[in-house]
Amino acid sequence: MGPAAIVVRDLVKTYDRRRQPAVRAVDGLTFSVQRGSIFGLLGPNGAGKTTTLRVLTTLLRPTAGEVSVEGFNVVDRPLDVRRSISVVIQESSVELLLSVRDNLATFGRFHGLSTAAIRARTADVLDQLDLGDQAGRKAMDLSGGFKRRVQLAKVLMVDTPVVFLDEFSTGMDPILKRSIMVRLRAEAARGRTIVLTTQILDEAEELCDDILIMNDGRQAARGDVHTLKLLSAGLYDVTVTFDQLPAGFEAELAAYRPLRVRTDQNTVVVTLKEQDSPVIDVVSHIARKGRVLRLEVSGASLEDVFVELTGARPAAVGARTASERNL
Amino acid sequence: MGALSAILYREGKIRATNLTFIFWDLCYPLAYLLVFGVGMTKAFGFGASLPVDYNAFFLAGVLGMASFGIASNTSWSFFMDRENGIFYEMLTYPMTRAQYLLGKVLFNLLIAIGQAAVTMILARSILGVQILWYRFPLTAAAVLVGTAGWFFFYAIVALLIRQNDAFNTVTSVFYFVFLFASSMFYPIGPLPTPFREIAAANPITWQVDALRYATIGMGRASVVFLEGAAFCLFTAFSFGAALWALNRE
Numbered sequence: 001m002g003p004a005a006i007v008v009r010d011l012v013k014t015y016d017r018r019r020q021p022a023v024r025a026v027d028g029l030t031f032s033v034q035r036g037s038i039f040g041l042l043g044p045n046g047a048g049k050t051t052t053l054r055v056l057t058t059l060l061r062p063t064a065g066e067v068s069v070e071g072f073n074v075v076d077r078p079l080d081v082r083r084s085i086s087v088v089i090q091e092s093s094v095e096l097l098l099s100v101r102d103n104l105a106t107f108g109r110f111h112g113l114s115t116a117a118i119r120a121r122t123a124d125v126l127d128q129l130d131l132g133d134q135a136g137r138k139a140m141d142l143s144g145g146f147k148r149r150v151q152l153a154k155v156l157m158v159d160t161p162v163v164f165l166d167e168f169s170t171g172m173d174p175i176l177k178r179s180i181m182v183r184l185r186a187e188a189a190r191g192r193t194i195v196l197t198t199q200i201l202d203e204a205e206e207l208c209d210d211i212l213i214m215n216d217g218r219q220a221a222r223g224d225v226h227t228l229k230l231l232s233a234g235l236y237d238v239t240v241t242f243d244q245l246p247a248g249f250e251a252e253l254a255a256y257r258p259l260r261v262r263t264d265q266n267t268v269v270v271t272l273k274e275q276d277s278p279v280i281d282v283v284s285h286i287a288r289k290g291r292v293l294r295l296e297v298s299g300a301s302l303e304d305v306f307v308e309l310t311g312a313r314p315a316a317v318g319a320r321t322a323s324e325r326n327l
Numbered sequence: 328m329g330a331l332s333a334i335l336y337r338e339g340k341i342r343a344t345n346l347t348f349i350f351w352d353l354c355y356p357l358a359y360l361l362v363f364g365v366g367m368t369k370a371f372g373f374g375a376s377l378p379v380d381y382n383a384f385f386l387a388g389v390l391g392m393a394s395f396g397i398a399s400n401t402s403w404s405f406f407m408d409r410e411n412g413i414f415y416e417m418l419t420y421p422m423t424r425a426q427y428l429l430g431k432v433l434f435n436l437l438i439a440i441g442q443a444a445v446t447m448i449l450a451r452s453i454l455g456v457q458i459l460w461y462r463f464p465l466t467a468a469a470v471l472v473g474t475a476g477w478f479f480f481y482a483i484v485a486l487l488i489r490q491n492d493a494f495n496t497v498t499s500v501f502y503f504v505f506l507f508a509s510s511m512f513y514p515i516g517p518l519p520t521p522f523r524e525i526a527a528a529n530p531i532t533w534q535v536d537a538l539r540y541a542t543i544g545m546g547r548a549s550v551v552f553l554e555g556a557a558f559c560l561f562t563a564f565s566f567g568a569a570l571w572a573l574n575r576e
Contacts, residue, residue, distance in 0.1 A: 057419045059576075083421040093412030095337070097344045106340060109333040110420040138344075 005162055005193040006033040006056065011065035013051050013217075025051040027217035029065075033195060033210065035161070038188050040208035041197045044310050048217040049197040050166060056195070057087050057164055070161055086111070086155040087164045092147045092171075096140035100131055100150055103139055107154040118157075125153045128183065130176070144171040152180060156187075163187065165196040169203060181207050205302040213309050220309040225302060232300035232308060234274040235259070240286050241267040241294040249289060256282050260307060266293075271304055330422030334430025342434065352438050356393040356446045360385060361453070377514065379543060383456045386447070387539035388511040391531055393442050394470060395505065398477030399498050401435045402485040406494065415576075424573045428566065432478045439474040440467055447542065458542055465541035469555070473534040476562030479569045486572035505531045510539075533558040 013026040026048040033039040041049045054060040055067055058078040066073065072080040095103050101122060108118040126132045129149050139147060148171045155163050165184075169177045184207065188194055198204050204211055205225050213221040213228070221228055245266050253261055253270060260271040272282060279297060286292065342349060364385040377384050408414035417427065443466060450456040481498070488494045508522065509515070509531035515523050526532050533554035540546040 059415055059418055079421065079423055082419055085419060087416060087419040089412065089416050089419075093416040095341065095413055096411050097341050102340050106333070106337045109336050110330070110417075110422070112329055112421070 003035060004032040005035040005070055006031075006039075006195065007066070007068045008032065008052070008056075009066045011052065011055065011067055012063045013048075013055060013060060014063045025217055026055070026062075029214070029217070029219060031212050031219065031222065033193055035193050036188055036191045037209040038184065038194045038196070038207055040204040040211040041195065041214065042199070042201065042204055042211060042306060043197075043214035043220070044199070047214040047310070049214055051217075052214070053164055053166055053195070053197055057085060058082055084160055085162045085164060086158055086160040087166075088151045088155055088168050089166050092144060092151065094139040094142075094147050094150050097138060099136050099138055100126070100142070100153075101135045103150050104153055104157055108157050111158040111160070113158065121157050125156045128156065129153045129180075145173060145176070148172055149176065156183070159192075161191070162193045162195065165194065167198060168196055169198070169200060177203075201301070201303040201306055211302075213306060215310040221305065228302060228305050229300055232305045235300035235304050235308070236272060236274060236279050237296075237298050237301060237304065238270045238272070238279065238282055238286070239267065239294070239296040239298070240270075240292055242289075243291045243293055246290040252285075252289075253282075256285070258282075259304070271300075271307075330420075330426040331430045331433060333420075334422070334427065335433050338431065338434035342438075349438070352397070353442050353445050355396070356389040356442055357449050359392065360389045360446065360450060364389070365454070379545060380454075380456070382450065382454045383543050384514075384539070384545070385512070386450050386456055386458075387535050387542055390443050390446060390466075390470060390538050390542070391473065391509075391511055391535040392506065393446070394439060394473040394534065395477050395502075395531065397435050397439050397442075397474050398432075398481050399501075401432060401478050402481035403494070403498075404431070405482070405485040406491045409489075418576065424570055425566075428479065428482060428569055428573060431482075432475050435478070436471050436474055439470050443467070443470045456543070459544050462541045462544075466538060469534060469537040469541055472559060472562055473538075476530065476534075476558060476565055479562060479565035482569040483565060483572050486569065486576065505529060510535050530558055530561045533561075 008029055008031050011026050011029040012024065014022045014024045016022050029048070029052060041052060043049050051060065055062050055074060056069060058074050058081050061075060068074065069081045070084040072084065074081050095106060098106065104122045104125065105118050108121065113121065122135075126135050129152065131146070131149055131153060134142060134146060139150060142150070148168075152165075152168065155165075169180070172180070181203070184194055188209075196204075196207070208225070210224055211222070211228060212219060221231060243266065245263070245268070249268065250261055250263065253268075256270075256272060258270045258272040260269075262269045270282065270286075272279070283295065283297065287295070360382065364382045367385075368381045405414065408417065418424070422430070447456075447458055447463075447466070451458050481501075484497055485494055488497065506512075508525045509529045510526060511531060515526040515532065518526060536546050537551050537555050537558070540548070540551040
């Protein structure tokens with residue numbers, strides 16, 4: 001691992017509002033990102049991820065604290081920071097009136113590429129992102145997924161040492177997403193530092209070397225996927241597929257005090273703590289309820305850790321108090 | 328220069344996607360001069376009390392109006408960039424906020440110069456306006472500084488308002504107030520005192536007076552010099568305020 005590409009120390013960002021108390025979107029955040037790594041900034045809506053990213057990309061000035069990218073302070077040396085980064089922001093940001101090719105050429109010019117370099121890289125990037133057939137089309141005529149591709153194509157046009165991706169996979173089909181993830185891995189292997197925000201935890205689990213989970217503007221957890229999963233030791237997912245979902249099944253499960261129950265057609269995923277309910281009891285109960293086509297018991301996923309730490313519980317059964325949720 | 332040329336390239340590419348726009352940009356002051364100027368002269372005998380033909384008098388007015396119009400349209404593009412999402416992405420590109428503002432107006436300054444040249448050439452050949460060609464550098468300076476000044480002024484409003492419909496309302500009011508309370512359509516000397524004082528304090532009057540002096544030689548050099556200096560201050564102040572508004576984004 002090389003030296004840190006990004007250093008954030010005691011970052012605070014507050015938003016002043018008229019006749020209302022100021023909102024503290026980021027509250028004393030400290031972290032660093034190693035050069036050549038893929039760093040994931042995770043958290044529920046309103047956790048402060050995008051605000052942090054906007055400070056790192058010089059779109060916002062911090063209220064307090066120190067932030068540097070590639071050794072340049074974002075307040076004192078914003079231009080040097082901008083020379084070091086390329087950004088895919090959350091909104092679909094393309095030049096609607098320009099063709100895909102001209103979108104790439106314009107971006108290349110802003111980053112100082114020569115006409116010859118733009119021509120060579122455009123051909124390469126169009127090919128890699130399977131955009132060749134769309135090269136002459138105006139961006140306004142593209143679907144949302146293709147516009148997103150154009151955004152990603154732009155950051156591949158240049159060699160900035162740091163890349164920021166805010167919810168990069170929005171609107172992408174799984175095949176494209178996979179190929180982009182492979183490409184991002186390759187970029188990191190070349191030494192580029194990639195910082196991404198996402199709410200798709202499988203994506204972070206597969207891609208990120210280092211993860212910071214934010215909640216209410218603060219760090220909730222930090223580490224690689226394995227370290228984070230240790231935070232949920234004793235947490236299990238029981239996945240069961242029936243030929244037909246038994247009536248009243250979810251209500252029965254409440255007796256085992258699961259953390260979450262997710263149902264998708266005939267498949268149910270139950271997340272529970274071993275200390276609350278022995279897994280074997282739950283499995284035995286489930287097996288008696290109907291014809292089971294598939295049964296799987298696995299350790300906690302990153303999503304489980306995320307839910308535990310942030311309190312975001314999309315489909316909980318058996319409500320528990322905040323103190324009970326502590327690991 | 329790299330950042331400025333990149334923005335120039337971008338604006339040019341966008342504008343070139345519709346050549347009709349460029350044609351209209353180049354010719355609309357001339358159209359205004361032909362339709363409004365000639366119409367008013369023929370219908371109401373405008374210009375009878377002027378030392379020059381009304382078409383000659385109004386030439387500087389349409390050049391000023393063109394600066395004002397280009398500036399308004401260019402600043403409107405902030406809203407389009409915001410809608411496209413490209414606005415915030417561009418603010419992460421390797422350029423300063425000042426370069427971004429200057430770059431936005433650069434392409435339109437070229438259009439404004441082209442527009443002034445086309446209008447003056449055809450005003451001479453179609454309407455017979457006697458133009459002081461040797462003062463063209465002064466005309467060009469008045470067009471360039473004028474267009475930039477009005478763009479920075481409008482940029483303040485566009486960046487602070489952030490709502491397209493509200494911006495359109497404000498620009499309509501600006502058009503009404505700035506254009507009619509000025510020396511654009513008529514000399515301000517015979518106007519009632521309060522109206523005349525408002526017009527004298529209106530930067531449009533300063534720019535149009537400079538253009539009138541440069542194109543047909545009308546006006547006193549000392550007054551035009553003062554008005555020109557005032558307009559330069561107005562431009563510098565507007566640029567600073569637009570930069571402040573952009574940094575607040």
